[in-house]
Amino acid sequence: MTIQKILKMKNKEKIVMVTAYDAPTAKILEKAGVDIILVGDSLGNNVLGYDSTIPVTLEEMIMHLQAVRRGAPNSFIVADLPFLSYGYSIEESVKNAGLLIKNGANAVKIEGGAQNCETIKKCLNIGIPVMGHLGFTPQSLNMFGGYKVQGKEESAKKKLLDDALTLENCGVFSIVLEMVTESIAKEITEKLSIPTIGIGAGRYCDGQVLVFHDIVGLNPEFKPKFSKKYANTFEIMLNAIEKFKTEVKEKTFPSKENVFEEGGK
Numbered sequence: 001m002t003i004q005k006i007l008k009m010k011n012k013e014k015i016v017m018v019t020a021y022d023a024p025t026a027k028i029l030e031k032a033g034v035d036i037i038l039v040g041d042s043l044g045n046n047v048l049g050y051d052s053t054i055p056v057t058l059e060e061m062i063m064h065l066q067a068v069r070r071g072a073p074n075s076f077i078v079a080d081l082p083f084l085s086y087g088y089s090i091e092e093s094v095k096n097a098g099l100l101i102k103n104g105a106n107a108v109k110i111e112g113g114a115q116n117c118e119t120i121k122k123c124l125n126i127g128i129p130v131m132g133h134l135g136f137t138p139q140s141l142n143m144f145g146g147y148k149v150q151g152k153e154e155s156a157k158k159k160l161l162d163d164a165l166t167l168e169n170c171g172v173f174s175i176v177l178e179m180v181t182e183s184i185a186k187e188i189t190e191k192l193s194i195p196t197i198g199i200g201a202g203r204y205c206d207g208q209v210l211v212f213h214d215i216v217g218l219n220p221e222f223k224p225k226f227s228k229k230y231a232n233t234f235e236i237m238l239n240a241i242e243k244f245k246t247e248v249k250e251k252t253f254p255s256k257e258n259v260f261e262e263g264g265k
């Protein structure tokens with residue numbers, strides 16, 4: 001997968017993006033042949049036990065990005081710049097984006113619209129492809145005051161469309177649209193020549209992204225309307241651990257076939 005192929009998929013083939021945070025899940029995604037693996041800062045919620053993405057550091061992102069790259073050596077990987085690793089200084093932002101590339105990402109993702117243009121242009125100048133992210137942008141949770149659908153009022157629709165067009169002009173190769181109405185996602189998708197990738201953004205985006213843990217049902221309490229659980233791995237894993245526990249307590253594990261013996265194999 002390349003930037004050029006992703007751009008050409010618009011209006012031809014839907015783009016599939018899934019998050020990964022470690023080597024074994026990255027291996028599953030590479031085997032399934034997803035188009036893009038996203039090392040999202042949702043690492044915070046899904047793996048590190050934080051209740052938002054805000055505490056996630058660049059160091060944590062790099063550590064998990066390295067693991068994902070080892071698990072998926074041939075995949076196209078986008079990595080999120082986490083909160084406070086960009087936005088306050090162009091130099092710091094570009095340096096931090098570069099660190100993600102040095103550690104295995106093919107591109108970086110930045111939340112926000114027009115305010116990021118200078119950073120995006122500087123990144124592109126030194127060879128760092130950038131994906132945008134508009135709508136409900138979780139790093140700004142404190143500004144939104146909760147997990148709310150964006151783009152409902154006329155002024156919000158206009159701002160979203162303006163931001164999307166500005167990002168396209170700045171040179172992003174794709175934009176994630178998160179938790180926006182289907183109608184504004186459709187309008188943005190039709191007006192842009194780069195692909196949109198939606199999460200809670202309806203049916204008309206050029207691609208869809210979901211969080212690995214939501215797809216496989218690893219987080220049973222989290223049931224957002226926009227997501228879909230394709231398996232119940234929480235139950236599967238729980239059953240496996242309970243069986244192991246029972247067998248140890250009942251002394252049926254380890255059995256003869258699990259032990260080493262002198263002169264044996």
Ligand code: KIV
Pocket residue numbers: 019038039040041042043080176178199209211
């Ligand atoms: O971090 C993440 O998982 C994301 C997706 C929701 C797009 O940014």
Ligand code: NA
Pocket residue numbers: 040041042053080
């Ligand atoms: Na993210």
